[in-house]
């Protein structure tokens with residue numbers, strides 16, 4: 378993709394949920410690759426400070442089909458859809474909210490895309506569609522058996538997109554994130570997630586003194602140190618995959634689903650210990666009961682992403698994940 382091409386030749390991308398943590402990195406990557414980007418976000422979880430001056434912004438809600446219709450009349454070559462509720466634990470107590478936003482909201486988007494003639498969808502899916510791993514690493518052929526309602530909503534939408542492809546020719550890329558982490562290494566995204574539940578932001582909030590201590594959920598798992606192992610993948614690596622997937626759809630006119638991870642397992646204790654070393658902060662951590670629904674180990678096989686998208690993780694090593702996140706938390710907390 379030539380960065381210097383004329384505005385009139387730029388592909389136009391609508392990034393729905395582009396003011397969120399992952400969405401802002403995806404938006405930055407499309408802009409860097411020379412695309413014209415419009416961000417559509419209701420700012421419920423997304424942040425105004427995650428918006429970039431070189432992208433257009435429309436304040437709108439996926440629950441309002443008319444608002445989607447209005448923005449889509451502008452004409453786009455593709456939509457990236459990241460607007461969703463994403464806390465797996467919460468989805469088990471608020472299935473109604475997750476059904477509305479993740480299912481009905483996405484159906485609104487897909488229907489308006491059909492009406493507007495937008496041919497390509499890049500969908501933010503999740504490793505949660507697989508449930509507890511039966512084999513490791515998890516490749517695309519692994520049985521899909523979500524164990525929380527959040528994962529169910531993602532799987533349901535993947536299947537719906539399969540039908541829209543068969544019946545209406547809509548092409549999609551389902552990108553199944555493993556554990557997204559890290560921040561833009563150039564420091565261009567500075568928004569902190571509101572009330573984060575995920576491991577690395579919790580570790581960082583503790584290091585920055587925003588919370589007194591943190592919990593390690595269980596140390597009696599059948600893993601090398603007894604804590605859960607996850608596959609952490611840098612958001613900027615994830616972001617590059619979205620651009621590659623969009624280009625793949627344009628070239629091959631064929632839908633795809635890929636698993637995206639670093640293919641490396643990191644335990645909770647390893648994450649906390651390395652964060653202590655990098656930040657120089659004590660990060661008090663107390664081992665407590667297991668958290669319901671946590672599989673002992675999740676590690677991706679990203680062989681298909683390499684093969685079909687030419688994608689490889691390039692900044693998902695543990696030190697870059699922690700360092701890039703610490704820079705943002707440090708700055709936000711006024712730590713020099």
Ligand code: UFG
Pocket residue numbers: 463464465503504505554555556557574575576577579591592593594595605606607645668671675
């Ligand atoms: N953990 C702690 N203490 C905390 C937070 C997390 O010990 O305060 C542990 C968890 O128990 C787990 C590991 O850190 O063992 C990672 O937990 P996260 O909540 O960061 O991530 P999950 O693996 O539970 O889930 C994440 C996303 C999901 C996605 C999944 C895919 O939140 O949306 O990755 O792998 F589906």
